[in-house]
Amino acid sequence: MLIFFKERLALLSLPKTGSTAYQVALRDRADIVVSGPPDLKHAPVRRYDRFFQNIFRKMYDTEMEIMAVVREPVDWLGSWYRYRTRTELTGHPHSTDGMSFDKFVQAYMQSPRPAFADVGSQTEFFRTRSNGAGASHIFRYEHQDEILDFLQGRLNARINLTRENVSPKRELILSDQTLDAFRKAHAAEFRLHQQAR
Numbered sequence: 001m002l003i004f005f006k007e008r009l010a011l012l013s014l015p016k017t018g019s020t021a022y023q024v025a026l027r028d029r030a031d032i033v034v035s036g037p038p039d040l041k042h043a044p045v046r047r048y049d050r051f052f053q054n055i056f057r058k059m060y061d062t063e064m065e066i067m068a069v070v071r072e073p074v075d076w077l078g079s080w081y082r083y084r085t086r087t088e089l090t091g092h093p094h095s096t097d098g099m100s101f102d103k104f105v106q107a108y109m110q111s112p113r114p115a116f117a118d119v120g121s122q123t124e125f126f127r128t129r130s131n132g133a134g135a136s137h138i139f140r141y142e143h144q145d146e147i148l149d150f151l152q153g154r155l156n157a158r159i160n161l162t163r164e165n166v167s168p169k170r171e172l173i174l175s176d177q178t179l180d181a182f183r184k185a186h187a188a189e190f191r192l193h194q195q196a197r
Contacts, residue, residue, distance in 0.1 A: 001043055003032035003052065003064060007154055010052065010064040013042050014125050016079040017069040017141050020164040022151070029157055044125040049132040066134065067150075070122050070196045071141035073189040074174065074182070077105055080119045082167035101172045109185050123188045138196040146197060 002011040002023060011026070013019035019042075027033045032052075034040050043052070045066060056062050071079070081096050081104045089095040093115035096104055107117035128134040139147045152159055174182075183190060 001032075001034040001041060001048070001052075002026055002030040003034075004029070004155060005031040005064075008062065008064050009154055010048060010066050011151075012045065012048055012066060012068040012125075012135070014044075014068050014070065014122060015042050015120070016076055016083065017071050018144075019069065021161045022159075024164055025159050025161050026151075026155070026157075029155060044127065045135055046127055046129050046132065049129050053132070063133065065136040067137040067139070068126070068135050069139050069141050069147060070126075070193050072193050073122065073186060074105075074172075074179070075141070076122060076189075077101075077108060077119070078172040079167055081105075081172070082170045084116060085168050085170055101170070102174050102178050105174060105178050105182055109182060121186075121189065123192050126192065138192075140193060140196045143197065 001013050003009070004011075011019075011022060011030075013023065023033070023035065027035070034043070039047075045068075048066065053063055056064060070076075078101060081099075081101050084094055084096040087097070090097050096116050099116070104117055107114050108119070110117070112118075126135055126138070137150065139150070148159055148161070151157075
């Protein structure tokens with residue numbers, strides 16, 4: 001999470017949406033950098049609003065606009081699946097090594113989810129509190145040029161991105177049956193992505 005006080009902007013870090021690259025590029029420019037622990041670095045809108053936004057309201061009588069990036073749902077799960085195939089996770093309950101992507105997505109649709117598929121939800125990340133304003137700027141992950149243009153204009157700064165936290169390459173093959181079931185069970189995830197910029 002990065003907060004730019006003068007520009008009244010909070011860049012929240014939804015996991016597996018390229019947020020680490022922006023954090024590396026902009027940490028020296030931000031007024032507040034939250035790089036850990038993960039529950040704070042990746043604080044969802046509700047948690048940000050409850051703790052961080054409340055500080056700005058009470059101390060400065062102002063609010064930060066919230067910006068975040070959302071990823072196409074199958075691609076987002078694919079990134080999680082590939083990330084969890086890392087050799088350092090072998091033998092860990094979160095490991096997806098040796099597992100097909102189809103099996104991973106099927107497990108994601110279970111309730112409760114097994115540990116390896118328990119990666120949260122993009123719609124849950126953006127859920128607001130009853131009195132919260134929510135995110136003002138939601139960009140699609142695949143629109144990196146628009147994200148850069150927005151941030152460079154808002155911050156009046158040139159941003160040089162580097163690739164960070166890159167997941168291992170793996171085939172992402174889904175059966176038609178699994179894809180159809182996922183689209184039906186998680187239609188809200190697809191709507192969120194479609195409504196983003």
